Amino acid sequence: MALVSDDEFNSGPINEVEEESKGHAKLFPSSFNMANCAIGAGVLAFPYAFLQTGLALGLIIATIQTFICACTLEWIGKESQRNPPEVARSYEKMIQMRLGTILGLIASLSILGTVLGAMVGYIIIIGDMLIPILTQWFDTSIWTGRGFITLLVTLFVIFPISSLKTIDSLKFTSVIALLSISFAVCLVISTSIQAQVNGEAETHGPIEYFNFSWQIFQAIPVITFALTCHTQAPPIYQELVDHNTNRFRVVIAVTYGICLFLYLGNGVFGYAYFRDDTLDNILNNYPSDFIWANAARLCVVITVTFSYPLMNFSFRSAFDFLAFDFAYRAIFRRGKEVADVPPEKDVTTPKHWRYVAETFVAAILCWIVSVLIPSISVVFGLIGALSGSFIVFILPGLIQFQANKHILNRVYTGFVVILGIIIAIIGTLVIVVDFIEFGAPES
DSSP, rough: OOSOOHHHHSSOOOOOOGGGGGOOOOOOHHHHHHHHHSGGGGGHHHHHHHHOHHHHHHHHHHHHHHHHHHHHHHHHHHHHHHHHHHHHHHHHHHHHHOOOOOHHHHHHHHHHHHHHHHHHHHHHHHHHHHHHHTTTOOOOGGGGGGHHHHHHHIIIIIIIHOOOOOGGGTHHHHHHHHHHHHHHHHHHHHHHHHHHHTTGGGOOOOOOOOOOOHHHHHHHHHHHHHHOGGGGGHHHHHBBTTTHHHHHHHHHHHHHHHHHHHHHHHHHHHHHHHHGGGOOGGGGOOOOTOOHHHHHHHHHHHHHHHHHHHHHHHHHHHHHHIIIIIIHHHHTTTTTTTGGSSSOOOSOOOHHHHHHHHHHHHHHHHHHHHHHSOOHHHHHHIIIIIIIIIIIIIHHHHHHHHHOHHHHHHHHHHHHHHHHHHHEEEEEOOOHHHHEEEEESOO
16 A cells, blocks of 8 residues: 555654553454444445446446545554654644644644534434434424424434533444444345346346446545545554554554445445436435335434534534634734633633534534535535545645655655545536536435
8 A cells, every 4th residue: 555665654754652652452443443433424325426427437436546545544644653642643733733834724624624514414314314204103294394303303312412521421332333334234235136136126227337427526525525534543543552554554454344345335236226216315215114224214313313423522622723722812812822811711721611502503504504405415525525635635645745755655645636636626516516507416
């Protein structure tokens, strides 16, 4: 995966991490943690991405993107090794240290965009999953409408959990998430095989293997979003026992091995089943009275309901830092030491009541966006095109470009940066134009 030898990397000027900061996590637990950061609701949109690219081209694109994402994860791990402990655990701090304040600010904004977009996507999925179940019990009305149901869940379930001071009580949700997504994927694979055998899949049209069109740039950002776990890579790397490049490669290999199995399994079999009728959320293709599909829907609802607070903790921390630390120092305390301010007047210190207020405002805004854009492919596509391109391709590429002056490294990292810029610009334009012209994909 590396373009230069580890000897060259290890022989460079590295600020070694202090002994007391050495990690305690083993390889495979770290791998599962990383996999749980990447695997999520994005798996539901993979069959729709394959509809846009064609089956064979989708497999090629997903495999290439996985390899590039693995390389950029390795670059982040190397950069974490180069930095002191107070910087090495933070993606945005590493960017700021290596590339300057402006790109550090862009990194923070990209993380905010990714997290907010994921939170919007989770609310959309809750609506997608609950509506088919509720309509079995109640007559269709405003009380079973997407907006009302998602507002209730947002205010009375998501908001209280997201307002907790710590995330200790949510530490087992990654296991629940992996199991529930696995159940949904197994449902898609098993029903698809059955449909191929009895000929039901043929009623949905032919399988297209290559679709060379602008729709490719709608699919690529969705795949990018599904493979993104880069902002969590620095702390996971630092927590590894005897962390080094080779051990981190094992974590990356296991992580993306799990991702490929679930994503490609769901994408290939989901598209092979529903073909031209594939929706942007594959579970919406199943009838509302199919008991196993409803079981999968409930599993996904539980997962995203408890995944939202995890994203919100990242959001409120990053937003509070940008608004009440970075911006406050730049505007009101320029040239002055914040330490001189009395503690009761120091707005840079995070306060729980402020976190709760930020959580409430973010929840309402995310709910409004989910009502206006009720399509996960649009939301995940925009996240992948904008924030994902910076986090996954552009910023890691710039880090490695500056850190290693080897000619082959600079050619490859330059290619990754340019690729990220192309995906960001063209992907965003194609998704926005398609949404304006045709509206959200049918769900």
